[in-house]
Amino acid sequence: MKVTTEAADLSKNDRNSGQGMQLRPQISNVDVQVQHEIEQFYYREAWLLDNRKFKEWFALLDDDIRYFMPLRTSRIQREGALEFSGDNEFAHFDDDIKTMKGRLRKLLSDVGWSENPASRTRHIVSNVIVNTLDSDDVYEVSSAFFVYRNRLESQVDLFAGERRDILRRRADGIGFGIGKRIILIDQSTINSNNLSILF
Amino acid sequence: MSGQTSANTVGGWTDEQIRSLFDEERGLIDPRIYTDTLLYERELDRIFSRSWLLLGHETHVPKPGDYLATYMGEDPVILVRQKDASLRVFLNQCRHRSMRICRADAGNARAFTCSYHGWAYDISGKLVNVPFESQGYGVLDKAEWSPLQARVATYKGLIFANWDQDASDLDAYLGDAAFYLDHMLDRSETGTEAIGGIQKWVIPCNWKFAAEQFCSDMYHAGTVSHLSGIMAGLPEDVELGNVQIPTAGFQFRSDGGGHGTGFYVAEPAMLQAIMGPRVTEYWTDSPAAEAARRRLGSAERACQLMAQHMTIFPTCSFLPGINTVRTWHPRGPGEIEVWAFTVVDADAPDEIKEEYRRQTIRTFSAGGVFEQDDGENWVEIQRVLRGHMARNQTLNAQLGLGQWRTDHPDYPGRISYVYSEEAARGFYQHWSDMMTRSDMSAALHRRSGLTAPGQCGKSIEVAK
Numbered sequence: 001m002k003v004t005t006e007a008a009d010l011s012k013n014d015r016n017s018g019q020g021m022q023l024r025p026q027i028s029n030v031d032v033q034v035q036h037e038i039e040q041f042y043y044r045e046a047w048l049l050d051n052r053k054f055k056e057w058f059a060l061l062d063d064d065i066r067y068f069m070p071l072r073t074s075r076i077q078r079e080g081a082l083e084f085s086g087d088n089e090f091a092h093f094d095d096d097i098k099t100m101k102g103r104l105r106k107l108l109s110d111v112g113w114s115e116n117p118a119s120r121t122r123h124i125v126s127n128v129i130v131n132t133l134d135s136d137d138v139y140e141v142s143s144a145f146f147v148y149r150n151r152l153e154s155q156v157d158l159f160a161g162e163r164r165d166i167l168r169r170r171a172d173g174i175g176f177g178i179g180k181r182i183i184l185i186d187q188s189t190i191n192s193n194n195l196s197i198l199f
Numbered sequence: 200m201s202g203q204t205s206a207n208t209v210g211g212w213t214d215e216q217i218r219s220l221f222d223e224e225r226g227l228i229d230p231r232i233y234t235d236t237l238l239y240e241r242e243l244d245r246i247f248s249r250s251w252l253l254l255g256h257e258t259h260v261p262k263p264g265d266y267l268a269t270y271m272g273e274d275p276v277i278l279v280r281q282k283d284a285s286l287r288v289f290l291n292q293c294r295h296r297s298m299r300i301c302r303a304d305a306g307n308a309r310a311f312t313c314s315y316h317g318w319a320y321d322i323s324g325k326l327v328n329v330p331f332e333s334q335g336y337g338v339l340d341k342a343e344w345s346p347l348q349a350r351v352a353t354y355k356g357l358i359f360a361n362w363d364q365d366a367s368d369l370d371a372y373l374g375d376a377a378f379y380l381d382h383m384l385d386r387s388e389t390g391t392e393a394i395g396g397i398q399k400w401v402i403p404c405n406w407k408f409a410a411e412q413f414c415s416d417m418y419h420a421g422t423v424s425h426l427s428g429i430m431a432g433l434p435e436d437v438e439l440g441n442v443q444i445p446t447a448g449f450q451f452r453s454d455g456g457g458h459g460t461g462f463y464v465a466e467p468a469m470l471q472a473i474m475g476p477r478v479t480e481y482w483t484d485s486p487a488a489e490a491a492r493r494r495l496g497s498a499e500r501a502c503q504l505m506a507q508h509m510t511i512f513p514t515c516s517f518l519p520g521i522n523t524v525r526t527w528h529p530r531g532p533g534e535i536e537v538w539a540f541t542v543v544d545a546d547a548p549d550e551i552k553e554e555y556r557r558q559t560i561r562t563f564s565a566g567g568v569f570e571q572d573d574g575e576n577w578v579e580i581q582r583v584l585r586g587h588m589a590r591n592q593t594l595n596a597q598l599g600l601g602q603w604r605t606d607h608p609d610y611p612g613r614i615s616y617v618y619s620e621e622a623a624r625g626f627y628q629h630w631s632d633m634m635t636r637s638d639m640s641a642a643l644h645r646r647s648g649l650t651a652p653g654q655c656g657k658s659i660e661v662a663k
Binding site for chain 2: 115191
């Protein structure tokens with residue numbers, strides 16, 4: 001696949017660099033083995049979340065993680081660059097390693113009511129586009145997600161979007177660590193009573 | 200009186216029946232106020248068409264033509280900054296076939312053109328151009344066919360609007376509650392500014408659960424609702440058992456307005472858990488805290504009130520110190536949209552603004568470690584109330600019943616202990632009055648109002 005039109009430049013509509021990367025679909029520059037390893041990493045990562053192996057999932061986060069989900073608004077075409085909230089604006093999530101550890105502590109506690117009893121989730125990850133960065137061991141990856149949540153008796157929430165990650169190869173675990181995760185959710189008004197699950 | 204059918208019978212409920220749904224003296228709530236569709240329709244008429252409703256902050260629309268598409272109750276409205284710096288709010292409805300005039304959430308506009316047949320409006324909401332006007336209409340009275348305008352007023356940066364031309368002005372409406380609003384809005388001579396972006400999410404619950412909790416309910420925070428939220432903010436080596444949940448503080452019930460607030464005094468544990476040490480220091484012991492002390496004329500009010508919760512009736516809620524501000528837009532009896540933003544002192548250092556941004560995202564937002572659990576509670580309550588028997592069980596609103604004073608030397612209004620439901624009783628009594636009385640504007644004018652020991656600023660009506 002090679003797409004070079006302006007409209008396909010995923011970074012073009014970003015208000016700033018908050019969404020993280022100059023990602024643009026281009027002819028894949030990674031070999032089949034790397035593509036396979038990264039896709040397998042995502043499947044295993046999703047498995048950890050969906051099976052509530054939260055400690056193992058949190059161990060995938062690098063110490064300099066930024067876990068960021070900007071707000072999204074409906075804008076007229078000529079103001080499309082303002083669609084995502086910027087770095088110094090409000091967001092759905094903007095966490096570092098310390099605040100992520102606090103979220104883990106809440107999740108594992110007996111008194112975290114929004115996830116106790118726990119939600120049933122299914123993370124489907126697809127459309128994995130990998131770009132190599134300067135170092136062989138660091139990759140910039142776009143993927144599409146579809147997350148289904150069912151909780152308590154009959155609550156159902158559906159979330160779709162794109163994740164833009166920086167992945168760093170690790171010798172242990174499931175092969176990579178997450179250095180950055182930018183989550184571009186395909187909703188402006190969040191159609192759920194809370195965001196107590198992870199993306 | 201009973202069985203009488205008259206003008207007082209609206210939507211299947213008589214005034215008398217509605218008044219019986221809340222028993223102020225005994226602290227009893229009939230849960231049908233949270234579920235009944237006919238009562239909800241009456242709320243839209245009697246409450247949301249007659250109250251001052253929060254729409255945003257002045258800094259959301261700094262330049263001429265800047266607009267926000269928002270809501271008053273279920274009604275879509277456009278809030279626009281005018282060329283003379285005043286504000287206008289008008290119904291987001293074309294008078295031709297009711298199409299939404301503005302379909303973006305926010306932006307800057309020179310005009311609004313309906314996308315159905317091209318009727319065009321200037322930024323003040325005046326109809327200015329109608330395609331094929333001379334051929335089709337001869338001359339159309341454009342003033343008559345312009346969208347409905349609301350009254351707009353600001354209080355120290357916050358923008359409110361009201362459909363009711365007879366309603367008291369915003370100052371009289373806020374009354375004795377303005378004193379407590381100032382703890383967040385009047386700490387610095389530069390006032391506040393909003394951090395960009397309004398977060399929106401849907402909670403399937405009645406609007407009164409959210410509004411009442413921010414009005415009156417420190418009880419849930421001091422007991423079990425937010426234990427895991429507190430835990431999420433603790434240093435890794437500190438256990439929940441080592442945290443001293445505060446016990447000292449007051450609650451305020453507005454004199455007749457339905458507003459309420461509560462706060463801890465000189466016990467920082469809750470504020471620390473929510474906002475972290477840097478904001479806590481900024482609030483309690485910093486040059487900004489000293490400036491706030493001078494402006495508010497009280498070291499206790501400026502620096503020692505912690506984790507304050509507050510609601511301006513009906514749906515404007517906020518947390519001074521934490522500085523999250525939100526409107527609970529009603530969407531039927533069983534659903535709300537939360538529209539939330541954060542304010543900061545305009546002259547706060549950049550690192551403090553950043554800390555407010557990050558900590559309120561972390562704690563009071565759809566994904567916030569505190570607010571996640573509020574959403575859980577309210578949704579479950581609403582589900583339980585689907586039950587026929589459940590809807591017919593009286594609910595207990597008796598916490599601190601009869602335990603209040605109005606002669607506190609430092610705090611105006613009806614003052615009770617921090618863990619009380621006195622403000623909730625005021626909230627529901629005002630709800631009952633608004634639903635059944637036609638003279639509420641006069642009643643708000645008459646109440647004792649601005650008897651605060653400290654000074655209160657004046658609201659400014661910016662468009663009528």
